[in-house]
Amino acid sequence: MRPLSRTRTVLSSCLLAALLLGGCSSPGDEPARPDPSGGGPSAGSTRSTETDVPYDVVPLLKPARKYFGAAVEGAPHSMKGVDAYTGMVGKQPNLIEYYAAWGDGFDAAGVRDAWARGALTLMSWEPFDTPLADIAAGESDAYAKEYAAAVRELNLPVVISFADEFNGHWETWGTEHTTPKEYVAAWRRVHDVFVDAGASNVIWAWSPNIVNPVSEVELEPYYPGDGYVDWVGLIGYWTREEDSAFDSVFGPTRDRVRAFTGKPMLLLETAAMAGERRRDDIRHLFAGVTADDDMLGFVWFNYDKRADWRLEASPRALEEFRRLAADDRFGFDVRKP
Numbered sequence: 001m002r003p004l005s006r007t008r009t010v011l012s013s014c015l016l017a018a019l020l021l022g023g024c025s026s027p028g029d030e031p032a033r034p035d036p037s038g039g040g041p042s043a044g045s046t047r048s049t050e051t052d053v054p055y056d057v058v059p060l061l062k063p064a065r066k067y068f069g070a071a072v073e074g075a076p077h078s079m080k081g082v083d084a085y086t087g088m089v090g091k092q093p094n095l096i097e098y099y100a101a102w103g104d105g106f107d108a109a110g111v112r113d114a115w116a117r118g119a120l121t122l123m124s125w126e127p128f129d130t131p132l133a134d135i136a137a138g139e140s141d142a143y144a145k146e147y148a149a150a151v152r153e154l155n156l157p158v159v160i161s162f163a164d165e166f167n168g169h170w171e172t173w174g175t176e177h178t179t180p181k182e183y184v185a186a187w188r189r190v191h192d193v194f195v196d197a198g199a200s201n202v203i204w205a206w207s208p209n210i211v212n213p214v215s216e217v218e219l220e221p222y223y224p225g226d227g228y229v230d231w232v233g234l235i236g237y238w239t240r241e242e243d244s245a246f247d248s249v250f251g252p253t254r255d256r257v258r259a260f261t262g263k264p265m266l267l268l269e270t271a272a273m274a275g276e277r278r279r280d281d282i283r284h285l286f287a288g289v290t291a292d293d294d295m296l297g298f299v300w301f302n303y304d305k306r307a308d309w310r311l312e313a314s315p316r317a318l319e320e321f322r323r324l325a326a327d328d329r330f331g332f333d334v335r336k337p
Contacts, residue, residue: 055201057157059337060120061230062264066289067297068331069095069122071269076110076121085302088312091325094119094334095159097269097299102127102135103143106150115156118333122159122205122268122299127186132163132178136185144190148197157201157334161233161268162190164207167217180221187224203230207268210236210253219253220260231296232257233268237309238281240273246288267298271309278317286324297330 070093072081077098086092096114100107100123111121130140151158163173166183173183187206194202206229208219223229234253238244254265267289272281289295301309311318325331 054152054198055155055157057201057203057230060157060203060334062296063332063337065328065332066295066330067095067120067266067299068325069093069097069266069297069299071097071099071299071301071303073303076114076119077107079113079117082114082117082119088318088322089325090322091331092117092119094331095122095297095299096120097122097124097301099124099126102130102140106147106154108150108154111154111156111158115335118335120157120159120334122161124164124207124268125160125162126173127163128172131182132173132186133182136182136189138189141189141193144193145197148194148199151194151202152197152199155201157203159203159205159231161205161207162187164205164233164268165209165235166222167211167219168209175217183222184224188228191224191228204228205231205233205266205268206263207233207235208253208257210234210250211256219256223260226261226263229261229263232261232263232265234265235269236267237270237301238272238278238284239307240275244277244281244284246284246291249284250288262294264294264296265292266296269301270298271301272317274308274310274313274317278314279320282317282321282324286327286330290327290329 068091070082070085072085074081075098076082076096082093082096096119098107098110098121102125107123114121127135134140135144163171163183163186165171166174166178168174169176171177178186191204194200206224208222211217211219234250236249236253238249241248250267257265267285270285272278272285285298289298300311302311304310304313311321
């Protein structure tokens with residue numbers, strides 16, 4: 001579920017109905033987005049440090065406090081939306097999620113701007129028009145190498161979530177178009193290109209949609225392996241199911257994943273539908289993330305897409321969110337983890 005850079009035609013009326021009834025988590029069509037780099041993958045890239053030693057991401061892999069993240073329109077290419085969100089919730093997000101299509105250039109300037117404010121960027125990298133089988137076969141190696149070189153050149157930590165929600169039929173790289181074997185091969189190919197480029201400043205997030213009646217797919221066959229993954233990013237939303245407890249929403253997926261990896265988890269995309277129950281959902285969100293030592297934090301999807309996930313749509317729920325966000329266990333300057 002995300003604001004796609006292109007109009008999404010693959011979301012069917014069936015999927016929309018499932019979303020509104022508490023099933024799939026995909027708000028849908030995404031706004032048009034300019035190519036932030038203004039050209040090829042390395043455009044706008046300048047080295048952020050004066051050393052050739054890659055940035056050490058280890059302190060960011062499992063920090064003592066929780067990530068307090070947000071996905072807001074325009075960020076990080078423009079930080080105006082982040083500033084507005086910060087004023088609204090009373091705390092600066094320290095994890096900024098954005099969306100890039102396979103073939104886009106690296107937004108080095110946006111990553112720098114977020115970092116200057118103490119925030120890590122998380123890129124959802126979406127191969128809309130390139131089959132994963134082609135990526136696995138090396139047909140996109142030239143693009144991936146140039147992108148990896150730009151990321152290494154900037155030498156700031158970034159999180160990459162490649163081809164997420166792969167266990168959903170609504171993605172062009174999802175279950176109707178890609179086999180688990182092709183998915184794993186593509187993931188490893190991209191990862192290895194970055195390793196070969198020396199871009200060890202990347203945190204790799206493997207991100208399934210939460211399992212539910214719409215996405216009842218075995219996850220383990222899609223897992224690239226612990227040597228290729230740093231975080232497990234769960235994508236799931238509070239919709240209109242009767243039981244909205246944290247473990248009811250995320251527990252089944254967490255338990256399945258724990259059967260084959262112990263990697264730390266992040267709610268890579270989450271939100272709750274506007275309505276009377278939203279305050280309770282927000283309480284469940286903060287309480288569930290706080291209670292689980294392996295849960296790194298969350299990213300709130302603050303968009304009006306297919307449903308209105310924006311906090312400002314529910315003033316009383318926003319007040320509760322603001323109160324809970326004041327907890328010192330959430331948020332920290334990523335430059336000083």
